Amino acid sequence: MAVLVTGGAGYIGSVTVELLVERGERVVVLDNLGRGHRAAVPAGVPFYCGDVGDRELVARLVRDHGVQACVHFAALAYVSESVEQPARYYVNNAAQGMILLETLLAAGVRRFVFSSTCAVYGEPETVPIPEEHPRRPANPYGWSKYFLEQALESCDRAYSLRFVALRYFNAAGATERCGEDHDPETHLIPNVLAAALGRLPSVPVFGDDYPTHDGTAVRDYIHVSDLADAHLRALAWLRQGGHSLFLNLGNGKGYSVLEVIRTARAVTGREIPMHWQPRRPGDPAHLVADARRARLLLGWQPQYPELASIIESAWRWRLAHPDGYPKDSAR
Ligand SMILES: NC(=O)c1ccc[n+]([C@@H]2O[C@H](COP(=O)([O-])OP(=O)(O)OC[C@H]3O[C@@H](n4cnc5c(N)ncnc54)[C@H](O)[C@@H]3O)[C@@H](O)[C@H]2O)c1
Secondary structure: OEEEEEOOOOHHHHHHHHHHHHOOOEEEEEEOOOOOOHHHOOOOOOEEEOOOOOHHHHHHHHHHHOEEEEEEOOOOOOHHHHHHOHHHHHHHHHHHHHHHHHHHHHOOOOEEEEEEEHHHOOOOOOOOEOOOOOOOOOOHHHHHHHHHHHHHHHHHHHHOOEEEEEEEOEEEOOOOOOOOOOOOOOOHHHHHHHHHOOOOOOEEEEOOOOOOOOOOOEEOEEEHHHHHHHHHHHHHHHHOOOOOEEEEEOOOOOEEHHHHHHHHHHHHOOOOOEEEEOOOOOOOOEEOEOOHHHHHHHOOOOOOOOHHHHHHHHHHHHHHOOOOOOOOOOO
8 A cells, every 4th residue: 555656756745755654654756857866765765767657667666566546746847947848848747647647547546646736827816816716827837737637627527536636836945854956946945045055146036027015926935844744634635535626735925035035034144145137937926825725624734834934944954955965876
């Protein structure tokens, strides 16, 4: 009775694997290491380097490990990259995701937790954004995720697949062992901390003319450990026979880019230089979650709702790992 975690060598996946192992779950990780780190997967967890679209590999590891459920993190996840390389995003996220789903269903796996995103909403009509908000993705990344959401709904009806699609807002923070280490890094908080460490000369701030209180984009930052906890609750929901769900995961409070930089200056005691850049294509002004449904149905209660505590945890990890994870030798 194992849980397959795809993308388990990535940022949010590795923290979730850590928590699953802590709770005594049997876990198998599948990751192609395109963006992940072998060192992020805890020792002793079976690890397979490969694509989620590899039918033979997925069927074999499901059989060999008695996989009963899948938590699917594996994806390419940069909005601006998806605007420049849409075909790559549709193939990796939508087409490969669909093959994974088909292979799991053929093997009898009917519980699926999916990393979706607030990018499925596009430019919001109302903030905070409830799950019923129209889905009008503003970029290929959002569309690639929305495609899989639609596929999950169809498979629920046709094959009794039961899923929880978790629409995260902005993941941030770290545990003692796992942190955010992407190359290239497009996320704000790791870049702000890289600038605090002197590893980045200055933080680019994209857009000063958004219709927000200070002109910079507002996001809802959620601690990666709180996200991981929601995945375990989603699995428990499915195991208890719960129906399929779409759930937002966020703190319900937005911070602008300038507020994040100010808070990081206070946390780190460092200067953190910044410079202005034009808006990035596909970036909405204001993304804040209405996550009451996750609290109500899963009993989910974020433990680190304060931006300063989220940044503090990321800063501790950065100081302990100034070069990030060791570079993978065995891909
Ligand atoms: N980070 C965020 O703020 C955020 C917000 C909303 C949604 N998400 C979603 O959460 C998930 C995890 O995000 P993350 O920030 O940890 O990203 P990440 O890049 O750190 O992790 C993704 C992992 O998936 C692997 N991967 C990608 N495509 C693969 C494939 N075809 N086969 C096998 N492995 C593959 C990568 O190597 C990487 O280790 C993604 O699906 C992302 O879209 C993230």
